[in-house]
Amino acid sequence: xxxxxxxxxxxxxxxxxxxxxxxxxxxxxxxxxxxxxxxxxxxxxxxxxxxxxxxxxxxxxxxxxxxxxxxxxxxxxxxxxxxxxxxxxxxxxxxxxxxxxxxxxxxxxxxxxxxx
Amino acid sequence: xxxxxxxxxxxxxxxxxxxxxxxxxxxxxxxxxxxxxxxxxxxxxxxxxxxxxxxxxxxxxxxxxxxxxxxxxxxxxxxxxxxxxxxxxxxxxxxxxxxxxxxxxxxxxxxxxx
Numbered sequence: 571x572x573x574x575x576x577x578x579x580x581x582x583x584x585x586x587x588x589x590x591x592x593x594x595x596x597x598x599x600x601x602x603x604x605x606x607x608x609x610x611x612x613x614x615x616x617x618x619x620x621x622x623x624x625x626x627x628x629x630x631x632x633x634x635x636x637x638x639x640x641x642x643x644x645x646x647x648x649x650x651x652x653x654x655x656x657x658x659x660x661x662x663x664x665x666x667x668x669x670x671x672x673x674x675x676x677x678x679x680x681x682x683x684x685x686x
Numbered sequence: 687x688x689x690x691x692x693x694x695x696x697x698x699x700x701x702x703x704x705x706x707x708x709x710x711x712x713x714x715x716x717x718x719x720x721x722x723x724x725x726x727x728x729x730x731x732x733x734x735x736x737x738x739x740x741x742x743x744x745x746x747x748x749x750x751x752x753x754x755x756x757x758x759x760x761x762x763x764x765x766x767x768x769x770x771x772x773x774x775x776x777x778x779x780x781x782x783x784x785x786x787x788x789x790x791x792x793x794x795x796x797x798x799x800x
Contacts (some may be wrong), residue, residue, distance in 0.1 A: 605788045613794040615776060620788055673719060678728035
């Protein structure tokens with residue numbers, strides 16, 4: 571069975587600090603996709619990134635970076651020089667390629683508070 | 687612009703009443719989903735539909751019902767059988783691409799029982 575674990579329920583940091591959000595996943599499949607979503611206070615989930623299981627290159631987008639390690643089944647998300655606007659709930663999710671349109675499996679989310 | 691529209695944004699229900707939450711998309715997506723979000727619980731799947739006139743129960747379907755008569759629309763009815771309906775409800779849609787694509791989400795409906 572597929573599972574996504576976000577062990578950090580809540581994190582608080584001071585503005586300009588770096589912060590890493592952890593995501594550990596379980597799947598028996600060799601082909602799968604991992605996602606990160608951001609949920610700001612407005613409520614709508616916003617897509618941040620997708621990574622397929624064959625691409626272990628780390629990705630950087632501005633202050634955001636993602637570290638995918640198949641050896642540890644982790645897909646961690648780092649925000650560099652955090653800002654108050656980064657305050658949100660962040661969800662990690664897993665999709666099995668062979669399951670067609672079956673639902674994504676979400677972690678329980680990590681609430682990040684960035685304090686000015 | 688294409689997207690998903692959920693309405694209303696806020697909804698109040700008296701105990702014992704059924705209410706229907708609207709979800710409409712103009713993205714031409716085949717699959718649509720309903721999730722419930724409670725504080726600290728993450729997203730829990732209520733129902734989903736992969737094609738018109740077909741839908742499946744998710745993890746917490748009891749007390750809810752859905753229909754999928756049109757590709758664009760996937761309304762969720764919260765029935766009086768749902769004992770604790772106060773929550774934030776999110777609708778999402780997805781292209782059929784064997785798991786490659788994630789979801790597009792609506793902005794949610796916050797339901798409160800009064």
